[in-house]
Amino acid sequence: MKNIIKNSLLSALIALPACAIKKKNFELQSSKKCQDDLSACSKEERKFIDTVNLLVKNLQEPIEDSAFAFTKSPIFVENHAVIFMGEEHGNYEILLDNYRYIEKIVQPKDRILLEGETYGLKPFAHNLMQNLYAAYRKKMNESDVLDQVHYSDLKMATKRYLHVGELKIEKTFSTGWESKGWGQHTLLQRNTTMVNSLSDTLKQMGAEGQIFVIAGNAHIPVSHYNRGRNGLEEKAKQDPSNPQLANAIQSFPATISGFYVFAETDLLPTKFRDIVASTPCIHTFAVEHSSMYVLSKKLGLLRTPPFS
Numbered sequence: 001m002k003n004i005i006k007n008s009l010l011s012a013l014i015a016l017p018a019c020a021i022k023k024k025n026f027e028l029q030s031s032k033k034c035q036d037d038l039s040a041c042s043k044e045e046r047k048f049i050d051t052v053n054l055l056v057k058n059l060q061e062p063i064e065d066s067a068f069a070f071t072k073s074p075i076f077v078e079n080h081a082v083i084f085m086g087e088e089h090g091n092y093e094i095l096l097d098n099y100r101y102i103e104k105i106v107q108p109k110d111r112i113l114l115e116g117e118t119y120g121l122k123p124f125a126h127n128l129m130q131n132l133y134a135a136y137r138k139k140m141n142e143s144d145v146l147d148q149v150h151y152s153d154l155k156m157a158t159k160r161y162l163h164v165g166e167l168k169i170e171k172t173f174s175t176g177w178e179s180k181g182w183g184q185h186t187l188l189q190r191n192t193t194m195v196n197s198l199s200d201t202l203k204q205m206g207a208e209g210q211i212f213v214i215a216g217n218a219h220i221p222v223s224h225y226n227r228g229r230n231g232l233e234e235k236a237k238q239d240p241s242n243p244q245l246a247n248a249i250q251s252f253p254a255t256i257s258g259f260y261v262f263a264e265t266d267l268l269p270t271k272f273r274d275i276v277a278s279t280p281c282i283h284t285f286a287v288e289h290s291s292m293y294v295l296s297k298k299l300g301l302l303r304t305p306p307f308s
Contacts, residue, residue, distance in 0.1 A: 034157050041158065048154040049161045055132050056163045063100040069295045069302040071222050071256070077290040079107070082198060084213045084286065086220035086295050092135035097296040099128060099169070102212050106168050109209035111201055115216060117176025119197045127174070129164055175201065177213065187278035191219060195285045202289070221283040222293040224276045225259045226302050228252075228268055256283060257308035283307075 033040035041049070085098045102112070114127060130151045137143045155162065164170050177197040182190055194213070201211055217223035229252055236245040248267045253259045260283070262268075263276040286293070287307050295302055 035160055038161060041161075045154060045158050049158050051136065052129060052133065052155075052158075053161075053163045055129065055136060056167060058096060059099055059103050059132075059167060059169075061100065063097065063104060067097055067297055068101065069222075069297060069304050071293040071304045071307065073286055073289070073291045073307050075290050076292055080207065080210060081290040081292055082202075082211045082213060082286065084215065084220055084282075084291065084293050086217040086223045086293070086299070087214065088299070089216055090135050090138055092132070092139040094296045094298050095132055095135050097298060098214065098294075099132060101294065102172075103167060103169055105210075106172050106212070107209065108171060109205070110172055110212065111205065111209065112169075112172060112174035112212045112214065113177040113194070113197060113201065114174055114214050115176070115219070116178060116182075117174075118178050118180050118182070119176050119193070119200075128169055177215075187218065187275060188281075191278050191282050194219065195281050198285060217295075217299070218275055219279065219282065220293060220295070221256050221259075221279050221286070222305070223295065223299075224263070224272075224279060225256050225305055226295075226300075227272070228259060228263065228276070229303065230301055231269075231272070232267070253305075255306045255308050257287070259305075 034042065034045050038046075085101070087094050087098055106112075117127065133151060134143070175197065177194040178190060179185070179193045182193070185193070194215070198211065198213070205211070217227075229249075232245060232249050232252065236242065236249055239245060244267070251262075253262050260276070260280050263273055268276070285291070
């Protein structure tokens with residue numbers, strides 16, 4: 001009897017991996033079938049194809065310059081500049097605006113620097129489409145913690161039917177602007193790394209091409225300027241008889257460089273002052289190079305103050 005039970009258990013244990021392997025092989029065969037025949041694609045694969053191709057179509061739609069607020073350095077040179085683009089992470093509408101703008105003007109010799117990616121040259125379109133795909137699914141309340149893992153697998157299984165090859169950005173190369181282990185670094189360390197990555201990229205490019213820098217608003221100097229001014233005005237509305245707030249608004253600097261001096265006072269919240277204090281290196285770089293800050297107007301009330 002003991003031998004019978006032992007043999008039965010052994011058979012069951014042997015059978016388990018076989019079942020798992022069989023299931024995995026079925027999934028691989030399903031993906032292979034999808035690559036060969038659209039009608040053989042799974043429901044998930046078909047939805048992925050439709051979503052990505054919709055995003056490609058949206059990216060190809062023209063976008064007017066009037067959709068953005070532009071702030072240019074005094075030495076700005078068209079077609080040879082560093083273009084800083086602020087975003088709200090995961091905000092589909094703002095991501096779409098930014099990527100449309102890049103698709104509209106990007107040229108083969110241009111480069112793109114991404115937040116959240118370690119410095120090193122690699123194709124950008126995968127990252128762009130993956131970010132846009134995740135933001136779109138979040139907007140549609142379809143977000144999944146495994147989206148990033150699934151994206152690579154689904155793209156491989158369905159690449160024959162995807163229209164991403166029609167995009168100019170598909171042919172554009174990029175690098176991250178972060179250093180290894182960036183998630184453990186302070187804002188100041190990360191922003192210093194951004195400047196170093198930009199300097200290195202400019203040396204590689206020589207006198208041709210533009211660099212698009214994609215970063216959250218916490219890294220964009222003109223975003224701090226707007227947030228500081230808007231925050232003071234909001235406080236003044238809530239406390240209109242406060243003379244200190246009235247004086248702060250009246251004396252608010254006209255330039256971004258002047259704002260950095262203003263931000264050292266106690267007129268702004270301490271936490272915000274700490275964030276602002278991490279970006280002078282970025283603005284100094286922008287002043288000394290042909291640069292432009294570009295913000296989607298969907299971010300709210302935006303001013304375009306002179307650099308200095």
